[in-house]
Amino acid sequence: KKQATVFVIFGATGDLAKIKLFPALYQLHKSDLLAKQFKIIAASRTKHSTSQFQSIIKEAVKPKDSAKWQDFAQTIEFIPSDIAKNQNLGQLTKRLSKIEEEFDSCVKVIIYLAIAPTIYEDAFGNIGENKLNFGCQKHKNQSRIVVEKPFGYDLASAQRLHKSISEYFEKDQIFRIDH
Numbered sequence: 001k002k003q004a005t006v007f008v009i010f011g012a013t014g015d016l017a018k019i020k021l022f023p024a025l026y027q028l029h030k031s032d033l034l035a036k037q038f039k040i041i042a043a044s045r046t047k048h049s050t051s052q053f054q055s056i057i058k059e060a061v062k063p064k065d066s067a068k069w070q071d072f073a074q075t076i077e078f079i080p081s082d083i084a085k086n087q088n089l090g091q092l093t094k095r096l097s098k099i100e101e102e103f104d105s106c107v108k109v110i111i112y113l114a115i116a117p118t119i120y121e122d123a124f125g126n127i128g129e130n131k132l133n134f135g136c137q138k139h140k141n142q143s144r145i146v147v148e149k150p151f152g153y154d155l156a157s158a159q160r161l162h163k164s165i166s167e168y169f170e171k172d173q174i175f176r177i178d179h
Contacts, residue, residue: 004037004105006096008132010083010123011114012042012053016148018060021114026061029072037103043081043092053078084119089130096132106136109143117150121164128168142173149178 007025009017028034042053054073063069079095081088100107111132113123127133127145135143147165152158165174 002035004100004103004107005035005110006039006041006099006107007110007112008041008043008092008096009112009114010043010081011116012078013044013046013048013056014114016114017042018057021112022057023061026063026069026072029075030065030068034075037105037107038075039099039107040076041092041095042076042078043083044078045080045082045087047080048078050076050078083113083115083126084122086122086126086129089126089132093130093132100136106141108141109135110146111143112146113148117148117152120147120151120161124161124164124168133168133173142170144173144175145169146175146177149176151176 009021011017025034025040029038042057048056054076057076058069058073061069063072077095079088079092081092083089096107096109109132111127113120115123133143133145135141145165152161
């Protein structure tokens, strides 16, 4: 049984999310590789409603099967927020708690930072301030975070970012990737 999962994408209106992440998640959905209890929380500074955002993603994904798309679209929820300025992250934290109630399950939270590397440090601090790094406390199921390269622009900045992310996430919670 696949664990209930919430995939939180910060920077959800950017090219990385529209061109890579959402099409990949849709393909996983079509292949029935996602948990039955699966939700995507798309977060971005842009002020969209969930239905407006779903339309934008539909245009990016270009689904051929409307039933599969409708099923997938129901997993997407949009919450306007600014991770760098700590705006509306409290609402996101509350929504994650509500999803756990709705699923009646401890959810696995995956935080994907599809944001500019220049705001990573602020993002890490604001994630920590809003306790998004804790995940499900009931079962000690910590959140995971996915961070894109580049991770700093030189050794000193990479070390500073590593120190910053390590204040909120353990080594096994952090995934650094290059796309």
